[in-house]
Amino acid sequence: MRAITFYEYGSPQVLKCEERPVPTPGAGQVLVRVRACALNAADWHILRADPFLARLAVGLFKPRYNVLGCDLAGVVEAAGPGVTRFKAGDEVMGELGSSNWGAFAEYVCAPEGVLASKPASLGFEEAAAAPLAGVTALQGLRREGRLQAGESVLVNGASGGVGTFAVQLAKALGAKVTAVCSARNQELARSLGADEVIDYSKEDFTRSGQRYDVILAANGYHPLSAYERALAPGGRYVMTGGAGKQMAAALLLGPVRSLGSRKRLGYLTMKSNLDDLEYLRDRLADGSVRSVIDRTYPFEELPQALAYLEEGHARGKVAIHMS
Numbered sequence: 001m002r003a004i005t006f007y008e009y010g011s012p013q014v015l016k017c018e019e020r021p022v023p024t025p026g027a028g029q030v031l032v033r034v035r036a037c038a039l040n041a042a043d044w045h046i047l048r049a050d051p052f053l054a055r056l057a058v059g060l061f062k063p064r065y066n067v068l069g070c071d072l073a074g075v076v077e078a079a080g081p082g083v084t085r086f087k088a089g090d091e092v093m094g095e096l097g098s099s100n101w102g103a104f105a106e107y108v109c110a111p112e113g114v115l116a117s118k119p120a121s122l123g124f125e126e127a128a129a130a131p132l133a134g135v136t137a138l139q140g141l142r143r144e145g146r147l148q149a150g151e152s153v154l155v156n157g158a159s160g161g162v163g164t165f166a167v168q169l170a171k172a173l174g175a176k177v178t179a180v181c182s183a184r185n186q187e188l189a190r191s192l193g194a195d196e197v198i199d200y201s202k203e204d205f206t207r208s209g210q211r212y213d214v215i216l217a218a219n220g221y222h223p224l225s226a227y228e229r230a231l232a233p234g235g236r237y238v239m240t241g242g243a244g245k246q247m248a249a250a251l252l253l254g255p256v257r258s259l260g261s262r263k264r265l266g267y268l269t270m271k272s273n274l275d276d277l278e279y280l281r282d283r284l285a286d287g288s289v290r291s292v293i294d295r296t297y298p299f300e301e302l303p304q305a306l307a308y309l310e311e312g313h314a315r316g317k318v319a320i321h322m323s
Helices: 041-048 052-058 124-128 131-144 161-172 183-191 224-229 244-258 274-286 299-310
Strands: 002-005 016-019 029-038 071-079 091-095 107-111 115-117 152-156 176-181 196-199 212-217 231-239 264-267 293-298 317-321
Touching: 002 299, 016 299, 029 124, 041 052, 041 299, 071 107, 071 124, 071 131, 091 124, 091 131, 091 274, 115 274, 124 274, 124 293, 124 317, 131 161, 131 212, 131 231, 131 274, 152 161, 161 176, 161 212, 161 274, 176 183, 183 196, 224 231, 224 244, 224 264, 231 244, 244 264, 293 299, 299 317
Parallel strands: 152 176, 152 212, 176 196, 212 231, 231 264, 293 317
Antiparallel strands: 002 016, 029 071, 029 107, 029 317, 071 091, 091 115
16 A cells, blocks of 8 residues: 655655555454545644654654544445444544554554544545544534633634634524634635624734633734633633744643633543544535635645645645545
8 A cells, every 4th residue: 555654854855655464453443545634734733743753652663653634435345353333335434643643654554433434425635634623623622612602702813724613613503603704704604604804914913902701822922911801700711723932831830820710721632532523424414614725735745635635725625536
């Protein structure tokens, strides 16, 4: 089988397409023929070991995972011992962040617990684009944001992978949604259900006087104090992505600033959860949520696709089609 591999940290130029043996599923695993996969910021962060402290998790001197790729959709080729939920021929979707990555390959073995059945109405690229970004958005809103119907939500970075799902999921959960994005993405945000759209180049929402019950920061930089100022009493700020400085502030200072305050500020670490994945799958199936795909590349051009994603201008997700 073909796989996109890397053995040293660096730019997408260190990625190589090489032949590898098709793996054999172990106990509790299924072998999936990958029909489509999708890119995430986590892929290039690991590729470049950026930030440097990421090496503590993914390999200090050389990468622990030689095949990147978290999101996938495909067809079960074989089931290992003890598998009860899937059989050969089943179409599945899922994310491998809690296992050994490896979706940038024609075949991969995955624990059955990280996969959900793919609706027949859903294309492989659309299904592959959803798991990591969609579950991150869902957990940011429900688990960390404790969002209730009727509350107000602001999504900063509403046109990115997590942001496009967050706008739709917040709306599906009954919230009033404000999207923050660039001028070129305003119509996209409205088409996803945003009640209000703010062009960040013209207006600083943290100084508008408007207060929000939940702020989900999927991208874009503001100091933690600015986000805190824009929260309503009892409001919750959840950071899911953005600059390293912003991440450090949410991780280290968020809990401190939350002490003795009705406001809560923190960073979301997405955790693989089958219930969340199946909830997202069902919303995709009923049409209340859709995957926004900026570009689709053939498997051979995956390094170029990753370079494009790293530029930071993709609207929604970048998908890979396996021929």
